[in-house]
Amino acid sequence: MVAALIPQPGDSSRYLVQQRLPGGSRALLWEFPGGKVESGETDEAALARECREELDVELAVGRRLWEGKHTYPDLTVELVLYACRWVSGEPKPLGAHALRFLTPPEMTALPFCEADIPLLEDLVAGRMELSR
Numbered sequence: 001m002v003a004a005l006i007p008q009p010g011d012s013s014r015y016l017v018q019q020r021l022p023g024g025s026r027a028l029l030w031e032f033p034g035g036k037v038e039s040g041e042t043d044e045a046a047l048a049r050e051c052r053e054e055l056d057v058e059l060a061v062g063r064r065l066w067e068g069k070h071t072y073p074d075l076t077v078e079l080v081l082y083a084c085r086w087v088s089g090e091p092k093p094l095g096a097h098a099l100r101f102l103t104p105p106e107m108t109a110l111p112f113c114e115a116d117i118p119l120l121e122d123l124v125a126g127r128m129e130l131s132r
Ligand SMILES: Nc1nc2c([nH]c(=O)n2[C@H]2C[C@H](O)[C@@H](COP(=O)(O)OP(=O)(O)OP(=O)(O)O)O2)c(=O)[nH]1
Pocket: 001, 002, 003, 024, 025, 026, 030, 031, 032, 033, 034, 035, 036, 075, 077, 079, 113, 114, 115, 116
């Protein structure tokens, strides 16, 4: 799984997060935009494609910021987070229940997917090199 850390244009202390749809797996939990890497695809191409499909935005995918593995009862997820920036488009919740721009401390107040908990801890603690 690849996921995007996308700063809000004009306020780089906030990042885009989305709430999963009701009814499916991890229903209504929060996550970073992204999805599965298909065979033959690079992480960067998969992330750009997922964000085009899910949000209708064009992104430039930058550095790998974080990676971790989590086992759910139904699925083992290897999650890789990439620093991204906007190229064009206004985000629309095409594949999500809701979208928000939040600071990392605000994110920790929401119910996130379990795989994201250590990621959020590192983000809040400043253990990710966001600007380089
Ligand atoms: N995009 C994204 N997915 C995440 C994050 N954290 C996390 O555990 N996941 C999990 C939730 C899903 O089980 C899976 C994402 O797969 P997906 O977005 O392609 O899955 P989906 O909702 O279309 O369908 P599915 O899980 O029901 O097969 O990874 C995250 O931060 N971003």
